[in-house]
Amino acid sequence: MTDWRTWGSEQLTTIAQEKQAAYDEYKSRKLKLDMSRGKPCPEQLDLSGGMLDVLKPGGRLTTEDGTDTRNYGGLDGIPEAKRLFADILEVKPEEVIIGGSSSLTMMHDTIARAMLHGVYGSPAPWAKLPKVKFLCPSPGYDRHFAICELFGIEMIIVDMLPDGPDMDQVEKLAAEDEAIKGIWCVPKYSNPDGITYSDEVVDRLAGMSAKAADFRIFWDNAYAVHHLTDTPDRLKPMLAACKAAGHPDRVFLFSSTSKISFSGAGVAAMAASAANISFIRRQLSVQTIGPDKLNQLRHVRFFGGMDGIRSHMAKHADILRPKFDAVLGLLASELGDTGIASWNEPNGGYFISLNTLDGCAKEVVAMAAEAGVTLTQAGATFPYGTDPRDRNIRIAPSYPSPEELQAAIRVLILCVQIVSARKLLSAREA
Numbered sequence: 287m288t289d290w291r292t293w294g295s296e297q298l299t300t301i302a303q304e305k306q307a308a309y310d311e312y313k314s315r316k317l318k319l320d321m322s323r324g325k326p327c328p329e330q331l332d333l334s335g336g337m338l339d340v341l342k343p344g345g346r347l348t349t350e351d352g353t354d355t356r357n358y359g360g361l362d363g364i365p366e367a368k369r370l371f372a373d374i375l376e377v378k379p380e381e382v383i384i385g386g387s388s389s390l391t392m393m394h395d396t397i398a399r400a401m402l403h404g405v406y407g408s409p410a411p412w413a414k415l416p417k418v419k420f421l422c423p424s425p426g427y428d429r430h431f432a433i434c435e436l437f438g439i440e441m442i443i444v445d446m447l448p449d450g451p452d453m454d455q456v457e458k459l460a461a462e463d464e465a466i467k468g469i470w471c472v473p474k475y476s477n478p479d480g481i482t483y484s485d486e487v488v489d490r491l492a493g494m495s496a497k498a499a500d501f502r503i504f505w506d507n508a509y510a511v512h513h514l515t516d517t518p519d520r521l522k523p524m525l526a527a528c529k530a531a532g533h534p535d536r537v538f539l540f541s542s543t544s545k546i547s548f549s550g551a552g553v554a555a556m557a558a559s560a561a562n563i564s565f566i567r568r569q570l571s572v573q574t575i576g577p578d579k580l581n582q583l584r585h586v587r588f589f590g591g592m593d594g595i596r597s598h599m600a601k602h603a604d605i606l607r608p609k610f611d612a613v614l615g616l617l618a619s620e621l622g623d624t625g626i627a628s629w630n631e632p633n634g635g636y637f638i639s640l641n642t643l644d645g646c647a648k649e650v651v652a653m654a655a656e657a658g659v660t661l662t663q664a665g666a667t668f669p670y671g672t673d674p675r676d677r678n679i680r681i682a683p684s685y686p687s688p689e690e691l692q693a694a695i696r697v698l699i700l701c702v703q704i705v706s707a708r709k710l711l712s713a714r715e716a
């Protein structure tokens with residue numbers, strides 16, 4: 287295959303017609319395929335089925351410190367759950383707060399509390415300031431951006447590079463502007479790029495100077511243990527890096543078992559320095575008597591510890607890897623060398639991030655939808671839902687069956703080919 291960008295009008299017209307015919311054939315099949323969200327498939331959820339049986343009436347329902355999980359108490363989690371998340375997030379158990387079933391809720395509430403009360407060490411509640419801004423490495427996770435929008439936090443796009451956010455941009459912006467109070471990071475197998483931050487990026491984030499004394503890194507380690515290969519990426523522990531750099535209070539870490547056990551019915555946690563944790567715990571004690579300890583107990587009994595998590599995640603990988611390979615194989619065979627698209631080959635996580643030629647993504651996603659293939663809205667991976675280059679498409683291969691996935695990706699590829707050919711043609715004519 288040759289680079290389409292070098293083709294003449296005749297060749298482009300022919301290929302556009304050929305691909306259009308194939309697309310029309312798919313359209314007539316009235317497909318109904320949804321690849322819009324990174325949801326585990328039913329087979330993945332079945333892997334945790336045994337968890338529903340680990341607690342029995344009349345069985346031992348107390349924690350290792352004797353707490354009855356059926357009753358009130360335990361504001362920040364049972365000791366064995368804190369230990370498990372301490373291992374996942376590479377912090378100490380006393381630096382962990384266990385939440386409910388959603389880490390997104392914990393992130394939302396952390397921002398909400400910062401707006402209303404400030405964070406530990408804030409000179410003023412953030413909402414009292416004329417302006418609050420966040421750095422948003424993009425493409426990124428749309429729900430992070432939605433939280434900022436809800437609270438009126440201005441988002442500043444920072445480019446993603448192959449080893450994390452462009453730190454030259456981050457350092458410059460954070461050092462200059464007091465209104466910049468934080469940065470969103472998905473540091474491992476990032477959503478959607480599948481990038482793991484390098485040690486250098488971790489150290490620069492931990493060590494950089496920030497004009498806002500209460501600047502915080504929101505370190506959403508949602509895919510900490512979600513490897514797809516036997517040679518997983520390694521992420522330098524962020525809390526330890528912040529402590530070493532003399533900024534122990536700079537980071538809030540988050541994670542959950544949403545894509546380990548059950549999505550929406552797992553266990554979520556956050557972690558931070560002792561000072562941050564005691565500040566937050568005081569506020570939480572007003573909001574709740576404590577989260578669901580039965581669910582925490584179920585999880586720790588089912589997984590045991592990190593070894594249990596690791597072997598469980600290997601089973602997830604066995605289901606997911608063939609799906610990722612199928613997508614990557616089709617992209618390579620149909621789009622490789624055409625110069626009209628590029629994509630990542632992640633070692634973990636839930637997404638493949640596809641970049642089209644500039645100005646094509648919206649049209650591609652709309653065209654796929656017309657043929658019954660729902661993709662994440664183009665632009666959703668950028669603040670305010672606007673991709674400045676209109677080129678990024680997030681592919682979520684986990685949920686569809688292998689057959690559905692094949693069809694969906696073939697449709698997507700046809701749409702990329704048709705829209706690109708038209709785009710190149712119109713450039714020739716202009």
Ligand code: PMP
Pocket residue numbers: 324387388389390391427472477506508541542543544545549550554
């Ligand atoms: N963070 C990221 C980066 C995600 O991709 C997702 C979606 N799984 C979440 C957070 C949501 O996690 P939770 O289910 O714990 O709210």
